[in-house]
Amino acid sequence: MTSKLIAPSTARTEPEAVPSREAWNAALTKRHGRELQERFSAAAVAVCGLGGLGSNIAIALARAGIGRLILIDFDRVDITNLHRQQYKASQIGRDKTDALCENIREIAPYIELEPHTVRLTEENAASLLKDAGIICEAFDKAENKAMLVNTVLEELPDKYLVAASGMAGLGSANAVKTRRVAERFYLSGDGVSDVAEGLGLVAPRVMLCAAHQAHMVLRILAEEFEP
Amino acid sequence: MVKINGEQLNIAGKTLAEYLADTAYNPRRIAVERNGEIVPKARYGETVLQDGDSIEVVNFVGGG
Secondary structure: OOOOOOOHHHHOOOOOOOOOHHHHHHHHHHHHOHHHHHHHHHOEEEEEOOOHHHHHHHHHHHHOOOOEEEEEOOOEOOHHHOOOOOOOHHHOOOEHHHHHHHHHHHHOOOOEEEEEOOOOOOOOHHHHOOOOOEEEEOOOOHHHHHHHHHHHHHHOOOOEEEEEOOOOOOOOHHHOEEEEEEOOEEEEEOOOOOOOOOOOOOHHHHHHHHHHHHHHHHHHHOOOOOO | OEEEOOEEEOOOOOEHHHHHHOOOOOHHHEEEEEOOEEOOHHHOOOOEOOOOOEEEEEEOOOOO
């Protein structure tokens, strides 16, 4: 018996036609129930930073049927991102907003996407985030995380905020938790694993922190406010 | 007594800025909640810690 490798060019199958919007909504409603899916599809969630956390958060939320994602990042896809971020080799050099919108569209063709290719600052945060009910902090640098959290809590106190701190290295996956710091402020991570120490970030631990954040978003929308 | 991150400290009367200056926190990497409300960064110097206050200093580390 011989086996042969299938060349990439012949391994592709013809794309199926994308299901209609009605079929798409019906499938999500069947899975989540009408009430919950209506909450998910009516929600606008902002993802601030589209790196290891943000690209994974956005894809998880798109799969869950969130209606609208506000995606903010100034950066471009780099070869050093691919070990943990939801981009492809063919997308190196492109704006992360652009590349992530393309990847999300392949998963969830009818989601509303609002990309902003800008650096989020204290000055523009309130206007960029005004339409979001829930904001995910998904930056890489500690100073940027603190800036966004302080700005949102001071200027947008009616928003829910789900931030992250501490997901670097090969520490236990079970150390990553979500806690409710204040009524509308949640924090995921182990709180201590700094990327500056040790081997940096690995995909599973960043993904599970992103999953904590995305899951907290769904729980808030379901009015389950405890982590 | 003032509760800071779960620990009871005898620092009532100090300002938040004075307390933070005695710690290893990097002021650019923190957010501070006082009794469930964010303390704006601009008010650290005028925020006097009161007996019975509950303070949470959220310290951010890098990675994402």
